[in-house]
Each structure stands twice: as structure tokens, then as C-alpha cells.
Amino acid sequence: MVSRIGVAGVVAVFAAGIWLVAAPFALGYQLAGAGWTGATKTDVITGGLLAVAGFAGLFGVTIGRVGELYADARSDASLASTADRENSCS
Amino acid sequence: MTRYLSGLCVAGLGLCGGGWLVVAAVAFGGESAGGARRVNLLTGAVLIAVCCSSLVCWSRAWRQRMRADGVLVERFPLVSRREARRNRRALSRDVRRAAKLAERSARGARRAARRSARLASGGALSEGGVLAEGVASAGDEAYSAAASYVPGANGSAVNGANGAGVNGVNGANGSGPSGASVNGAAVHGASANGTDAHGKGPGDSGVNGAGPNPGERAAELISELRSMLEPLLAATGTQPELTEQLSAVVGHSSPAVQPSLAGHSSPAVQPSLAGHSSPAVQPSLAGHSSPAGRPSSPGESAAAASPLPQRSPFASELRPRATAAELAMPRRRPAPMSIPRLAPAVDDSSVGPASDGEDAWW
Numbered sequence: 001m002v003s004r005i006g007v008a009g010v011v012a013v014f015a016a017g018i019w020l021v022a023a024p025f026a027l028g029y030q031l032a033g034a035g036w037t038g039a040t041k042t043d044v045i046t047g048g049l050l051a052v053a054g055f056a057g058l059f060g061v062t063i064g065r066v067g068e069l070y071a072d073a074r075s076d077a078s079l080a081s082t083a084d085r086e087n088s089c090s
Numbered sequence: 091m092t093r094y095l096s097g098l099c100v101a102g103l104g105l106c107g108g109g110w111l112v113v114a115a116v117a118f119g120g121e122s123a124g125g126a127r128r129v130n131l132l133t134g135a136v137l138i139a140v141c142c143s144s145l146v147c148w149s150r151a152w153r154q155r156m157r158a159d160g161v162l163v164e165r166f167p168l169v170s171r172r173e174a175r176r177n178r179r180a181l182s183r184d185v186r187r188a189a190k191l192a193e194r195s196a197r198g199a200r201r202a203a204r205r206s207a208r209l210a211s212g213g214a215l216s217e218g219g220v221l222a223e224g225v226a227s228a229g230d231e232a233y234s235a236a237a238s239y240v241p242g243a244n245g246s247a248v249n250g251a252n253g254a255g256v257n258g259v260n261g262a263n264g265s266g267p268s269g270a271s272v273n274g275a276a277v278h279g280a281s282a283n284g285t286d287a288h289g290k291g292p293g294d295s296g297v298n299g300a301g302p303n304p305g306e307r308a309a310e311l312i313s314e315l316r317s318m319l320e321p322l323l324a325a326t327g328t329q330p331e332l333t334e335q336l337s338a339v340v341g342h343s344s345p346a347v348q349p350s351l352a353g354h355s356s357p358a359v360q361p362s363l364a365g366h367s368s369p370a371v372q373p374s375l376a377g378h379s380s381p382a383g384r385p386s387s388p389g390e391s392a393a394a395a396s397p398l399p400q401r402s403p404f405a406s407e408l409r410p411r412a413t414a415a416e417l418a419m420p421r422r423r424p425a426p427m428s429i430p431r432l433a434p435a436v437d438d439s440s441v442g443p444a445s446d447g448e449d450a451w452w
Contacts, residue, residue, distance in 0.1 A: 009147065019133065024126065039127070042130070049103070061096050064093025
């Protein structure tokens with residue numbers, strides 16, 4: 001449960017970054033063809049960083065979870081092989 | 091660990107970004123960016139909240155994982171003040187109770203020690219081993235020393251400490267010149283021996299060691315005394331008090347009676363044995379170098395005819411060391427354990443002067 005909330009937070013960060021990048025154009029306070037205002041620059045840069053960070057975070061979380069699953073599978077397999085060896089010996 | 095670190099890093103970065111958005115909207119917003127300012131404020135606030143919760147969640151998840159792996163130990167459970175006060179009271183109550191119990195048990199132990207010491211010092215006749223290991227009294231030493239004179243006959247034959255008593259009885263059985271006085275002396279000797287001959291006198295010379303079963307020994311000795319004294323008393327028939335005393339001695343089984351017997355162990359008891367003239371005894375008597383060594387006179391015998399005859403200080407030297415009856419008695423093996431001597435050892439094989447214990451007694 002806790003991990004899911006954490007993953008949701010990472011996803012929210014990624015979504016906030018996307019939102020910050022798209023907000024000046026979506027809300028219209030950045031006119032098309034005109035130079036970017038300071039607010040637009042701030043939102044795009046911050047949103048871009050947050051989106052990248054969120055994506056990296058999602059990637060890292062996924063990789064970490066997959067790695068744990070692989071490790072668990074390996075330990076289960078080793079335990080099972082040990083038990084099989086003991087059973088065959090006995 | 092990777093995902094926790096990634097989540098924590100993303101949450102931290104989102105927190106920083108949200109804070110930056112809020113700060114930028116407030117500090118650098120300007121008058122022209124009304125819509126952008128609101129968007130930045132709202133986005134920044136939401137990011138801060140989300141990232142804070144995400145940080146908490148990721149940190150808790152990581153801690154749970156570390157606790158499950160055994161890396162992180164269980165936290166000490168926090169106790170409320172009320173619970174702590176309750177625990178403190180219970181603890182102090184338990185300590186008081188334990189202290190009270192300990193004090194009670196210590197008191198009981200002291201009482202038991204006193205009781206056992208009293209029993210040991212009282213020298214209970216009935217209890218096994220007391221006859222042989224009782225506390226020596228003053229008048230005891232003469233008897234014990236006498237027992238050490240002829241260890242082959244007296245000491246070892248009659249079980250050490252009681253050898254004196256048997257001596258007295260045997261002496262009475264012997265052909266004494268004054269029958270009545272000898273009888274009285276013998277009976278008193280027996281009673282006195284019953285009380286104090288069990289002591290470890292200086293001259294006791296280890297003959298009266300604690301046997302393997304002192305209780306049986308004592309009972310056996312008492313029965314022997316009775317068997318020897320009964321025909322004697324029946325023959326004289328003039329001293330019922332002595333019979334009572336004998337029965338009291340024989341019937342003793344409680345230490346409470348001991349003091350009354352100990353009273354008989356005064357030096358006044360022993361000289362009544364002086365009237366002996368048994369042939370078996372004569373050599374040992376002749377060897378004595380006591381200045382007052384002399385056979386008892388008829389006057390002394392008459393004096394000894396009283397129920398509680400007074401004994402003279404020289405009587406123990408004249409007391410027979412061995413009689414035919416004693417020599418005929420089955421010898422008992424000396425005790426396997428050695429009893430520490432209170433006085434220098436006396437050459438038991440030589441019939442001569444009194445032992446150191448007896449000398450000290452006089």
C-alpha cells in the first residue's frame with residue numbers, strides 16, 4: 001500500500017511536469033508566435049525537469065521492483081533446489 | 091533498494107520543483123502574468139503536498155523492508171506516562187515484597203541455626219552421634235582421660251566416649267570392697283557418663299570417634315548399662331533413687347533432659363569409683379603416679395552410699411581402667427574418622443600418670 005502511494009507520488013510528479021510544460025500553451029497566457037515570457041520559461045523548464053525526474057523515477061521504481069521479483073525468484077529456486085536435494089539424500 | 095531510492099529522489103525533486111514554482115510565482119510573477127501566477131501557485135502547492143506524502147510513503151516502505159530483512163531492529167515501544175507510573179508502582183511493590191520475603195527467610199534461617207546450635211551444645215542423648223560428639227563439659231575431661239588410659243580395654247571396647255561410664259559400671263560389678271558405695275558410684279558414673287562422657291575431653295585420644303551410626307551405638311551402650319546395672323541394683327536393693335536415676339538416664343531421649351544429667355557430671359561423681367579393687371584394674375592403678383593415689387577407705391565408701399555420692403578429686407586416678415568384664419566385652423572398631431585432639435596425645439600403651447586432660451582437670 002505504501003509503495004503504491006509512493007508510486008502514485010512519482011506518477012504525480014511526472015504528470016505535474018507534463019502539466020507545467022503544457023500549461024502556458026493550454027491556458028493561453030503564452031501567445032503563439034510571440035517570444036516566451038518569463039512565466040512560460042519557468043513553467044516549461046520546471047515542468048520539463050519534473051517530467052524527466054518523474055519518468056526516471058517511474059523507470060527506477062519499475063526496475064527496482066522487477067529486480068526484487070527476480071531476486072525473490074532466485075531465492076525461491078535455490079531454496080526449492082536445496083529442499084529437493086535434501087529429499088533426494090534422505 | 092533501487093526503487094526506494096528512485097522514489098525518494100523523485101519525491102525530493104518534486105518537492106524542490108513545487109517550492110520553486112511557489113517562490114517564482116510570488117517573487118517573480120509580476121503584474122502581467124496573472125494566469126501563469128495562479129497556475130504556478132496551484133501546481134507548486136499540489137506538488138509540495140504530493141511530494142511530501144510520497145517522501146513519507148517511500149521512507150516507510152523502505153523501513154518496512156529493512157525491518158523485514160532484519161537490517162533494522164524493532165523500535166523500543168513507547169510507554170505512556172500513566173503506564174510508566176503503573177509499571178513503576180508495580181516494580182516497587184514487587185521489590186518490597188521480595189525484600190520482605192528475603193528478610194523472613196533470613197530470620198527463619200537464623201532461628202534454625204540457633205536451634206541447631208542449641209541442640210548441638212545441649213548434646214542430646216537421644217540423637218545419634220551426640221554421645222560421641224557432644225560438647226565436652228568440665229567434668230568430662232576426667233572421664234575421657236580415663237578412657238584414654240587403657241585404650242585397648244576401655245576406649246575401644248566401649249565405644250570411646252562412653253567408656254568411662256562403662257568403666258564405672260564395670261567397676262561396680264567388680265569386687266569392690268564397699269558394695270554400697272561402689273554401687274552408688276557406679277550408677278552415678280553411668281549417669282554422669284551418659285551426659286558428659288560423650289564429650290571430647292583432652293585426654294580422649296580419639297578413641298570415641300563418631301562411629302558410622304552413633305545413635306545405635308548410644309542405644310546399645312545404654313542397654314548394656316542397664317543390663318549391667320539392673321542385677322547390681324537388685325542385689326543391693328537399698329537405693330531406689332538410683333534406680334530412678336538409672337531409668338531416667340536410660341529413658342532419656344530428648345535434649346531437654348540433658349542439663350539435669352549434666353549436673354551429675356560434676357567432679358563429685360567420679361571418685362566413687364575409687365572403691366574398686368578388681369584384680370584386672372590393679373595394675374593400672376598401681377602405675378599411677380598421683381600423689382594422692384590411694385584406695386578408698388571404708389569411710390569414703392560410706393560417704394558414697396548416699397544417693398548422690400561426693401567424689402574426691404583423686405578418685406579418678408584410682409578408678410579401674412579395665413575390668414574383666416570390659417575385656418570380655420566385644421570390642422568395637424574405632425571410628426574411621428579422626429577426631430581432633432584437644433590436648434597432646436597420651437601414650438595409651440603405658441599405664442602411668444594421668445593424661446594431660448586429667449591433669450588439667452585437677
